[in-house]
Amino acid sequence: MAASLNKVLLMGNLTRDPELRYVPSGTAVANFTVAVNRSYKDTTGERKEDVSFIRVVVWGKMAEICGEYLTKGRPVLVEGRLKSRSWEGQDGQKRSALDVVATNVQFVGARGERTQTQGSGASGDAGTSDVESIDVDQEAGGEEIPF
Numbered sequence: 001m002a003a004s005l006n007k008v009l010l011m012g013n014l015t016r017d018p019e020l021r022y023v024p025s026g027t028a029v030a031n032f033t034v035a036v037n038r039s040y041k042d043t044t045g046e047r048k049e050d051v052s053f054i055r056v057v058v059w060g061k062m063a064e065i066c067g068e069y070l071t072k073g074r075p076v077l078v079e080g081r082l083k084s085r086s087w088e089g090q091d092g093q094k095r096s097a098l099d100v101v102a103t104n105v106q107f108v109g110a111r112g113e114r115t116q117t118q119g120s121g122a123s124g125d126a127g128t129s130d131v132e133s134i135d136v137d138q139e140a141g142g143e144e145i146p147f
Contacts, residue, residue, distance in 0.1 A: 007081060009078070056099065
């Protein structure tokens, strides 16, 4: 069998505040969209900018932390994996989407802002952690994404 790899790293800004929900088992799930910019020169040498909007899903304690501390416009570094999903819309049309299921979210910002590092919790200027490290995949418990 051939080896495979499903790993995503994104750095960008939130397009809106995270939406935090709880599945029936009580597990937290947050979703938000990250805008990622790419600058390049076209064939004429003119500088262009392309923006991609990428949906991110976070589970467990990390979802609660994201819901509490992240806000629209905040820069983040997201590490995770791609997950495809499909459903039938109200109009009967089949729809599909590709999301990033985050395993780590790092809050990026100016010194003095509260930051989140590698799933280890929120920390202030002193650099102390007030939340234990978690394994986001274990927190998800195999439940479906509720949206």
